[in-house]
Amino acid sequence: MRFFLFVLLGIFFLASCAKKEIKVLTFAVGGAPNEIDVWEKFVDEFEHNSGIKVNILRQPTDTDQRRQGLVIPLKARKSDPDIFLMDVAWIAQFAASGWLKPLDDYVKEDGIDARIFFSNVVNLADKYKGNLIALPVYVDGGLLYYRKDLLKKYGYTKSPSTWQELVDYCLRVQGDVRKYNPDFYGFVWQGAQYEGLVCNFLEFTGSNNGGIIFEDGKILLNLSENVEAARFMCDLIHKYKISPANTFTEMREEEVRIFFQQGNALFERNWPYAWALHQSDDSGVKDKVGIAPLPHFRSGKSIATLGGWHIGISRYSDAKKESWEFVKFVISYETQKNLTLKLGWNPARKEIYQDKEVIKKIPHFVDLRTIFENTYPRPNLPYYTQISEVLQRSLNAILAGKLSAGVALKKAEEEIQNVTQRYREE
Amino acid sequence: MKEERKKIILILLISIFMLSFCLLPVIYMVIISLSKNPDFLSAEKTLRFTLKNYFDVLSVRSLHFTDYLKNSIAVSTISAALSVFIAALAAYSITRLNLPGKVILLFFVLVVSMFPQISLVGWLFKLMAELGWINTYPALILPYIGWILPLSLWILVSYFSQLPKELDKQALIDGCSRWQILFKVLFPVALPGLFSTFLLAFIFAFNEFMFALMLTADHKARTIPVGIALFQGLHGEIPWGNIMSAATIATLPVIILTIVFQKRIVQGLTRGAVKG
Amino acid sequence: MLPKGTEKSKELIEAYSFISPLLLFILLFIFVPVVGTIVTSWFKATTFLSEKFIFFENYRLLFKDVNFWQSAQFTFLFILVSVPIELFLGILFALVLNCTIPLRGLLRVCVLIPWAIPAAISARIWELIYNYNYGLLNFLFMKLGIIPKPINWLGTSLGAFFSLIIADVWKTTSFVAIILLAGLQVIPEELYAQAQVDRADFLQRFYRVTLPLLKPAIIVVLLFRTIDALRVFDLIYVITSGGPGGTTTSLSLYAYKYFVGGDFGYGSALSVILFLIAFFMSIVYVKLAGFSKEIA
Numbered sequence: 002m003r004f005f006l007f008v009l010l011g012i013f014f015l016a017s018c019a020k021k022e023i024k025v026l027t028f029a030v031g032g033a034p035n036e037i038d039v040w041e042k043f044v045d046e047f048e049h050n051s052g053i054k055v056n057i058l059r060q061p062t063d064t065d066q067r068r069q070g071l072v073i074p075l076k077a078r079k080s081d082p083d084i085f086l087m088d089v090a091w092i093a094q095f096a097a098s099g100w101l102k103p104l105d106d107y108v109k110e111d112g113i114d115a116r117i118f119f120s121n122v123v124n125l126a127d128k129y130k131g132n133l134i135a136l137p138v139y140v141d142g143g144l145l146y147y148r149k150d151l152l153k154k155y156g157y158t159k160s161p162s163t164w165q166e167l168v169d170y171c172l173r174v175q176g177d178v179r180k181y182n183p184d185f186y187g188f189v190w191q192g193a194q195y196e197g198l199v200c201n202f203l204e205f206t207g208s209n210n211g212g213i214i215f216e217d218g219k220i221l222l223n224l225s226e227n228v229e230a231a232r233f234m235c236d237l238i239h240k241y242k243i244s245p246a247n248t249f250t251e252m253r254e255e256e257v258r259i260f261f262q263q264g265n266a267l268f269e270r271n272w273p274y275a276w277a278l279h280q281s282d283d284s285g286v287k288d289k290v291g292i293a294p295l296p297h298f299r300s301g302k303s304i305a306t307l308g309g310w311h312i313g314i315s316r317y318s319d320a321k322k323e324s325w326e327f328v329k330f331v332i333s334y335e336t337q338k339n340l341t342l343k344l345g346w347n348p349a350r351k352e353i354y355q356d357k358e359v360i361k362k363i364p365h366f367v368d369l370r371t372i373f374e375n376t377y378p379r380p381n382l383p384y385y386t387q388i389s390e391v392l393q394r395s396l397n398a399i400l401a402g403k404l405s406a407g408v409a410l411k412k413a414e415e416e417i418q419n420v421t422q423r424y425r426e427e
Numbered sequence: 428m429k430e431e432r433k434k435i436i437l438i439l440l441i442s443i444f445m446l447s448f449c450l451l452p453v454i455y456m457v458i459i460s461l462s463k464n465p466d467f468l469s470a471e472k473t474l475r476f477t478l479k480n481y482f483d484v485l486s487v488r489s490l491h492f493t494d495y496l497k498n499s500i501a502v503s504t505i506s507a508a509l510s511v512f513i514a515a516l517a518a519y520s521i522t523r524l525n526l527p528g529k530v531i532l533l534f535f536v537l538v539v540s541m542f543p544q545i546s547l548v549g550w551l552f553k554l555m556a557e558l559g560w561i562n563t564y565p566a567l568i569l570p571y572i573g574w575i576l577p578l579s580l581w582i583l584v585s586y587f588s589q590l591p592k593e594l595d596k597q598a599l600i601d602g603c604s605r606w607q608i609l610f611k612v613l614f615p616v617a618l619p620g621l622f623s624t625f626l627l628a629f630i631f632a633f634n635e636f637m638f639a640l641m642l643t644a645d646h647k648a649r650t651i652p653v654g655i656a657l658f659q660g661l662h663g664e665i666p667w668g669n670i671m672s673a674a675t676i677a678t679l680p681v682i683i684l685t686i687v688f689q690k691r692i693v694q695g696l697t698r699g700a701v702k703g
Numbered sequence: 704m705l706p707k708g709t710e711k712s713k714e715l716i717e718a719y720s721f722i723s724p725l726l727l728f729i730l731l732f733i734f735v736p737v738v739g740t741i742v743t744s745w746f747k748a749t750t751f752l753s754e755k756f757i758f759f760e761n762y763r764l765l766f767k768d769v770n771f772w773q774s775a776q777f778t779f780l781f782i783l784v785s786v787p788i789e790l791f792l793g794i795l796f797a798l799v800l801n802c803t804i805p806l807r808g809l810l811r812v813c814v815l816i817p818w819a820i821p822a823a824i825s826a827r828i829w830e831l832i833y834n835y836n837y838g839l840l841n842f843l844f845m846k847l848g849i850i851p852k853p854i855n856w857l858g859t860s861l862g863a864f865f866s867l868i869i870a871d872v873w874k875t876t877s878f879v880a881i882i883l884l885a886g887l888q889v890i891p892e893e894l895y896a897q898a899q900v901d902r903a904d905f906l907q908r909f910y911r912v913t914l915p916l917l918k919p920a921i922i923v924v925l926l927f928r929t930i931d932a933l934r935v936f937d938l939i940y941v942i943t944s945g946g947p948g949g950t951t952t953s954l955s956l957y958a959y960k961y962f963v964g965g966d967f968g969y970g971s972a973l974s975v976i977l978f979l980i981a982f983f984m985s986i987v988y989v990k991l992a993g994f995s996k997e998i999a
C-alpha cells in the first residue's frame with residue numbers, strides 16, 4: 002500500500018522541509034479555549050524551566066474527532082504528536098496497537114511511586130500486559146447530585162442509598178412539585194445513544210452485582226442481574242415516569258446538567274464537572290445541591306464508572322526523553338494542583354484531595370476522593386469501541402421501548418461474541 | 428389576464444413559503460447569537476439580549492476566530508477559483524473538442540468522488556505529512572480542488588452543452604485559436620454559469636470539515652468549521668452564543684459574494700451576447 | 704489548408720491539454736487515496752492486530768452483518784425520500800427566482816443562506832430546533848395550539864427519520880435551486896414566446912419548454928444530491944448519532960465508527976460498498992436520461 006505514496010512523491014519532485022534542528026515536542030490536548038489557555042501557561046512554564054520547546058496541538062473535544070486526530074497520525078507512524086491525552090476508554094486500543102512507549106523504566110529511574118495515584122485507576126486502566134503505558138491526569142467518576150432544599154422540605158434526612166428509595170423519593174416529590182412546576186422530573190441521567198449511556202449502564206448493573214463479565218475468553222452480558230438493571234433503566238422513563246421522555250434521545254452530560262440546573266429535577270447522575278457550574282451565579286440551583294455516591298440495588302453496592310484522561314508518549318516520538326520530562330511535569334504535584342484550582346479538574350494524585358488550599362476552595366473534594374476510590378473502568382480491551390457500539394445501540398433500543406431488556410441483551414451478547422471472535426489475536 | 432393574476436398569486440405564495448422555510452432557522456440562529464441563554468424558549472426563562480457573544484468572538488484572542496475566518500476565506504477563494512478554471516478548460520474540451528472517451532472520462536471523475544471522506548483522509552494525511560505541508564494552506568487547497576472538481580466539471584459541462592455551438596464555430600472560421608475562443612467568446616457568454624459554479628465551489632470549500640480537521644494543527648491554517656468545533660468544553664459544554672455568533676459572521680462572506688455575483692448572474696446572458 | 708489528418712491530431716492534442724490539469728488533480732488527490740482504500744479493504748487492517756491479506760473476507764463478514772443491512776436500508780430510504788423532495792422544491796424555487804419579480808436579488812441571497820452555513824453548524828441549529836425542553840418546534844406548535852404538550856421528535860424511528868429529512872432538505876434545496884437557476888437562464892426567451900403564441904398554459908409550457916431544456920442541469924443535481932445523501936454524516940452525527948436504538952445509522956456513520964475504532968480494513972470495505980451503490984445509482988440516472996447524447 003505504501004507503493005502509491007512513493008509514486009506520488011516521485012511525481013511531486015518536491016524537496017520536503019528541512020529536518021527540524023531543535024526538537025520541538027508536540028502535545029495533543031483538547032478543551033474549551035479557556036482550558037487551552039491554561040495549558041499554554043503550563044507549557045510556557047515548562048519551556049522556561051527545562052529549555053525544551055513544546056507546541057500545543059489543539060483538538061476538538063468531541064471524543065470521536067479527538068481520537069481520529071490521534072489514530073491517523075499514529076497509524077501513519079508520524080513522530081508528531083509526541084505526547085497526548087487519551088480517554089480512558091481508548092488506552093487498550095492504543096496500547097495493543099503498539100503506539101505507547103512503556104513508562105516502567107522512566108518511572109523506576111526517577112523513583113516515582115505509582116501509589117501516589119488512585120491505585121485502582123493505575124492498576125485497571127494504565128497497565129497493559131504488565132507494562133505501565135500511561136499515567137492518569139484527570140479522574141472522573143459518576144455521582145449523584147441531589148436537591149438539598151427539596152429533600153429537607155419533604156423530610157428526608159439523607160440521599161437515597163438504594164435505587165428503590167430513589168424511585169420512592171422521586172414519586173413523592175415529583176407529584177407535589179409539579180403542582181407549581183409542570184416540567185419537573187425526579188431523576189435525570191445520560192440515556193442518549195453514545196458512550197455515556199454505557200457508563201450509566203455499568204453503574205446500574207455494577208450496583209446489582211452484574212456488569213460485563215469475562216469467562217473463559219467469552220464475554221457474558223445476558224445475566225439476570227443485567228436484565229434487571231436494564232429493565233429498571235427503562236422503567237425509570239416509561240413505568241415510573243420519573244425521567245423525562247427525551248432521556249434516550251437528547252440526554253448527554255450537558256443536557257442533563259442544564260435540566261437539573263434549571264431546577265427541573267430532584268436527582269441527577271453526572272460527572273464531577275457539573276458541580277462548579279451548578280454553583281455559578283446564574284444557576285437556578287446555587288447552594289441547593291449536594292453530592293453522594295450513586296444508589297445501588299438491594300443486594301449490591303454503589304459503583305461509579307471511571308472516566309477521565311491519561312497521558313502517554315508515542316512510540317514513534319523522536320524525542321522520548323524530552324517527552325518524559327513533560328509527562329513528569331504534568332503529573333507533578335504543582336501542576337496537578339494548578340489544574341484543580343484553575344480548571345476544576347479532578348487530579349489523579351490522591352494527596353491533592355487533602356491539600357488545604359484546594360479543600361478551602363473546593364470543599365466537596367473530600368467526598369470525591371472516596372467516590373474515585375470506588376471507580377471501575379470499562380472493559381480494558383483493544384476492541385472496546387466495537388463492543389461499546391453494540392451496547393449503545395442495544396441499550397438505547399431498550400430505553401426507546403423497541404426491544405425488551407431480555408431480548409436486547411441476548412442479541413447484544415451474540416453480537417459481542419462475534420466481535421470478540423473477529424478481533425481475537427491469532 | 429385571469430391567468431396572469433393566478434400566476435402572480437402563485438408566485439407570491441411560493442415566495443412566502445420559500446422565505447420562511449429558508450430563513451426561519453437562520454433567524455433562530457441569529458436570535459441565539461444575540462441572547463445570553465440558548466434555552467430562552469423554555470417556560471421559566473426569558474430572552475436576555477446581549478452583544479457580548481459577538482465581541483467575544485471577534486476580540487478574545489484564544490478563540491482565534493478572526494484567524495479562522497481569514498484562513499477560510501483565503502483557502503476557499505483560491506480553491507474555488509482554481510477548480511472553476513480547471514473545470515472550465517476540461518468542460519470546453521469535453522463539449523467542444525473531439526475528445527475520445529469523453530463520457531467515460533466524465534463518469535470516471537464522478538465515480539472517484541463517491542467515496543466517503545473518512546476513508547480518504549488517512550491517505551491525504553500521509554501524503555501531506557511526507558511533504559511536510561501539514562498545517563499550511565496548500566495542504567487544504569490541493570485536496571479541496573480535487574474534491575470540488577467533479578461537481579464543477581459536471582455543472583460546467585451541462586452548462587456549456589446548452590450554449591449554441593454556432594458561437595465558437597463562427598470564431599474558429601474567423602481564425603481564432605482555441606484559447607482565444609475560450610477566453611473571448613465562451614467565457615463571457617458562460618459567465619453566469621461560471622459564477623454560480625464558483626459560488627457553489629466556494630461554499631463547498633468553506634464548509635468542509637473532515638479534511639480541515641486532519642490536515643491542519645492550529646490557527647495558522649485551521650478553517651471556521653473546525654475552529655468552531657474547538658469552542659466546546661471537555662464535557663461537551665457548548666457555548667451556544669459564541670458558536671451561533673461565529674456562524675452568523677461566517678455566513679457574511681458568502682452573502683457578500685452572492686450579492687456581488689448576483690448582478691453578474693443576471694446580466695451575464697443578455698440576448699445580445701448569445702448572438703455574438 | 705492543412706491536410707485533414709494533422710488537423711485532427713492537433714485537435715486531439717489540444718483536447719488532452721485542456722483536460723490534463725483536471726486529470727492531474729483528480730488522480731493525485733482523489734484517485735490515489737481511492738485506490739488505497741480499495742486495497743486496504745482486502746486486508747485485515749486493524750491497528751491492534753497483525754496486518755494480513757484476506758481478500759474478500761471483510762466483504763463476507765459485511766454481508767452477514769445485520770447492522771450493515773440496517774444502515775444500508777436507512778441510507779436508501781433517506782435518499783429515496785430526501786432527494787425527490789429537494790428536487791421538487793428546488794425546481795419550484797428556481798422557477799420563482801427566475802421570474803421578474805421585485806426584490807429578486809434579495810430573494811436569491813436568502814435562498815442561498817442555508818447552503819452557506821457549514822453542515823457542522825446547521826446540524827447544531829436543528830438539534831436546538833428539535834430540542835424537547837426548549838426547542839423552537841415544540842415552542843411554536845404549542846403557541847399555535849397544534850399540540851397540547853411537547854413532543855419528543857427524535858424519540859421514534861419515524862420521527863427521527865423525518866426530522867433528519869427536513870433538516871437535510873432545508874440545507875440542500877438551496878444547492879439544487881442555484882444550479883437549476885443557472886440552467887434556466889440559458890433557455891432563450893423566444894421559446895417561451897413561441898409557447899405563448901401556441902396558447903400553452905403554465906404547466907404545459909413547463910413540460911414542453913422548460914423541463915426538456917433543464918434536463919442536463921437536473922441530472923447533475925440528481926447525481927450529486929444522491930451521492931451526497933448517500934454519504935450523509937454531519938447531520939446524523941450531531942442530531943441523533945444513530946439513535947434511537949441505532950435505527951438512524953447511515954452507512955458513512957457506520958464506517959466512521961470502524962475507522963475511529965482502528966479497524967481500517969472493515970471501514971474501507973464499507974466505503975467500497977458505499978461507492979458501488981453510488982456507482983450503480985449513477986449509471987441508472989445517466990442511462991435513464993440519455994445524458995451521453997446530450998453532451999456529444
